[in-house]
Amino acid sequence: MSTTTSRALPSGARPAPRSSILVATSAVAAAGTMLMFGMLGMWFKFRDASPLRESARGKMIHDWLPSEIKVPEVATNTMAFTMVIACVMAQWAVYSTRRNDSSHATMALAVTAFIGIAAINAQVAVYMQMGMGLTDGPYQTMFYAVTGTMLALLVTGVAFSIVTMFRAVAGRLGDSSVMSAHALYWYFLTAVFVALWFVVYVQK
Amino acid sequence: MSTVNSTVTAGHAPASSALGTVANWITTTDHKKIGRLFVGASALWMLNIVGVGIALGIERIAPDTAIFNSNSVTQLFAMLRTGATFGVLLPLALGFGIAVVPTQVGSKSLSFARLAMFGFYAWLIGSGLVIGSIIANGGPSGGNAQMVDLYLMGVGVGVVGVIAASVSLLTTVLTSRQTGLSLLEIPMFSWSVFVAAISIVLTLPVLLGSLIYVAVDHHYGRLVFGGNEGIDMWLGWGFSQPQTFLYVIPAIGLLAELAPVAARIRQPLRGAMLVGVGLVSTAIFGSVTQTPHVFVWGGSLSDKLKSAIPYAWFNLLPVLGVVVVTLLALLAIQKGTTRLIAPLVPTFLGVGMIVVGMAGNAVQKIESAKLTGSVFEEAAVTYIAYGAMLCAWGAISYFGPALWGRKIPDASVIGIGALGLFATVLASAPYYFAKDQVAGVVSDFDYSGPQTLFNTVVSAGHVLMALCLLGAIATSIKSLSSGETVSADVWSDQ
Numbered sequence: 001m002s003t004t005t006s007r008a009l010p011s012g013a014r015p016a017p018r019s020s021i022l023v024a025t026s027a028v029a030a031a032g033t034m035l036m037f038g039m040l041g042m043w044f045k046f047r048d049a050s051p052l053r054e055s056a057r058g059k060m061i062h063d064w065l066p067s068e069i070k071v072p073e074v075a076t077n078t079m080a081f082t083m084v085i086a087c088v089m090a091q092w093a094v095y096s097t098r099r100n101d102s103s104h105a106t107m108a109l110a111v112t113a114f115i116g117i118a119a120i121n122a123q124v125a126v127y128m129q130m131g132m133g134l135t136d137g138p139y140q141t142m143f144y145a146v147t148g149t150m151l152a153l154l155v156t157g158v159a160f161s162i163v164t165m166f167r168a169v170a171g172r173l174g175d176s177s178v179m180s181a182h183a184l185y186w187y188f189l190t191a192v193f194v195a196l197w198f199v200v201y202v203q204k
Numbered sequence: 205m206s207t208v209n210s211t212v213t214a215g216h217a218p219a220s221s222a223l224g225t226v227a228n229w230i231t232t233t234d235h236k237k238i239g240r241l242f243v244g245a246s247a248l249w250m251l252n253i254v255g256v257g258i259a260l261g262i263e264r265i266a267p268d269t270a271i272f273n274s275n276s277v278t279q280l281f282a283m284l285r286t287g288a289t290f291g292v293l294l295p296l297a298l299g300f301g302i303a304v305v306p307t308q309v310g311s312k313s314l315s316f317a318r319l320a321m322f323g324f325y326a327w328l329i330g331s332g333l334v335i336g337s338i339i340a341n342g343g344p345s346g347g348n349a350q351m352v353d354l355y356l357m358g359v360g361v362g363v364v365g366v367i368a369a370s371v372s373l374l375t376t377v378l379t380s381r382q383t384g385l386s387l388l389e390i391p392m393f394s395w396s397v398f399v400a401a402i403s404i405v406l407t408l409p410v411l412l413g414s415l416i417y418v419a420v421d422h423h424y425g426r427l428v429f430g431g432n433e434g435i436d437m438w439l440g441w442g443f444s445q446p447q448t449f450l451y452v453i454p455a456i457g458l459l460a461e462l463a464p465v466a467a468r469i470r471q472p473l474r475g476a477m478l479v480g481v482g483l484v485s486t487a488i489f490g491s492v493t494q495t496p497h498v499f500v501w502g503g504s505l506s507d508k509l510k511s512a513i514p515y516a517w518f519n520l521l522p523v524l525g526v527v528v529v530t531l532l533a534l535l536a537i538q539k540g541t542t543r544l545i546a547p548l549v550p551t552f553l554g555v556g557m558i559v560v561g562m563a564g565n566a567v568q569k570i571e572s573a574k575l576t577g578s579v580f581e582e583a584a585v586t587y588i589a590y591g592a593m594l595c596a597w598g599a600i601s602y603f604g605p606a607l608w609g610r611k612i613p614d615a616s617v618i619g620i621g622a623l624g625l626f627a628t629v630l631a632s633a634p635y636y637f638a639k640d641q642v643a644g645v646v647s648d649f650d651y652s653g654p655q656t657l658f659n660t661v662v663s664a665g666h667v668l669m670a671l672c673l674l675g676a677i678a679t680s681i682k683s684l685s686s687g688e689t690v691s692a693d694v695w696s697d698q
Contacts, residue, residue, distance in 0.1 A: 019379065020315045020316065020375050020379045020380070023315075023374075023375045023378050023379050024315065024316055024319075024371055024372075024375040027370075027371045027374055027375060027405055028371060030405060030406065031367055031371070031405045031406070031408075031409045032409065034405075034406050034407070034409040034410050034413075034492070035409035035410070035412055035413045036413070038409065038410035038412075038413035038414065038492065039413040039414075039416070039417065042413070042414065042417060046428065134420070134424050134425065135424045135425035135427070137427060138427050138428040141417075141420060141421050141424065141425050141427055141428050142417060142421075142428060144420065145416050145417050145420040145421075146417075148416075148420075149413070149416055
């Protein structure tokens, strides 16, 4: 028996992974991460280059955020929390798909899309509450550029959720890699949004 | 009756067939066709930049008599710079990759072929917008604000297209390889395209981010990024060194692929060859930091080290990668029973020109050389762009039989390649010597050298390159229609 085993040809190399959609989504997520982190890097650059002034607490801070602008912290914190919940929902869709549970997968995807729409709505509300013009100053211009780009990415996430949901409604649950790719995309969206939230809304 | 019918059929058949052919091409998901669309469209850009090079060279010969006004000159320089990278290097890298890589990794098709086709259209539309806006005085530092907006939009759309095509390519390499073919066993050209695709996916989004900032600012307030004058400052890194090194990685990979084919042996130290190609991608770090890492020889030892290490990391490592690949290619040629294969000639010469351009960039980043902002940089870009064009000629002659089943005559391949080398040297070398001349001007040449002679030589170089280009296009078309057919196994000769 052992002789037979030693004479046997070695097993072939492991097949290449076949989940194209997952790999492509990873690549898109990597590109999106570089896009947002590049923009946040430039945000840092301009914020650090702004002149220093004394804050109300007597500390020296960069005069970057105009004093008349108030960041609506409740709305922005809620957005960050909501995005994390979206990841849980997206992962729920993956879990349901693996159990071949079409109704739960559909519900999870619908909730994910709804959360995405809620986040977009919250971003618009933040714009309304801040009430600043795009041409009012450097901060305003860069604020709208970076948050607007995030908004565009969120729209693509909602579209992805809706398309995937229709696939689930139609019973196309056999290819679970689409669900995994969808979840991965929402992980990416959440990660870059949390980074943006911390830099733009918390650190200001 | 039957005659009438047959006449009608005969009359309509060609039109219908021609329409069908066009429809087939513009909606194709065949990777060979998508790749050829990229390469074909980039040939138009090549003619464009060669023409611009000739115009600028002639303008510089006699600085007292101006052919173009100052606005036009600024836009011609913008066209040259944008065209060399965005119009030539990127689509060539992607085009050959898309056409050849699926075949090399044993895949019947490209992953997300429609995404790649979207990428082509986005790049093509972006190219059109860029050319149109530059013509209407809208490039960097252009005077027409609306056209500057259009230029920024064109570059943005094109960059999105290039990223889309790159995602398609790298997904193909990662997921569509033949069973049993590991990533490290794929042909060197596919490996280089894979490395280039990853590099593009990681760097061009950063350029896109800067572009969004600059475009929003330019369109609305012009408060932050310096308006039209700031475009080069914030986006220029995407069109210059070391970012351009990433776009020529497939050219280096082509040499790595051709050398063992010519030597008829397996590549010695193949692992080192893979690393060599990968080393070129370290230019990513130099690019995304958006800072020219200049070497300053001054201050304490600590200061010197602080300057030397990032300089070497960002400017010399990519050159080391190309040197490793070239030396290993020579090792294969020396060890094997080498026969001359025609595509190796333009490829080897092209990579040589790219190395000269890369070395020029390394020298330019030494502060004491005082080359920043001089025509030296223009020459380095020309070396790299024209070097890549020579490699593209090598790629067409090597991969052509696999793409359209017919050969290009060896004499034409070698002849055009050698002439192209001569043209590249003529168009670039004089500006390496006229190093104290400020870049981007035509009428203030003030360096200590034979001004008229140098500019005449440069113009002649561009003219010669135009002839090479036309010759290459004509030869390719002739080969496509009536060249010698290859055997059923198109790789048998290789």
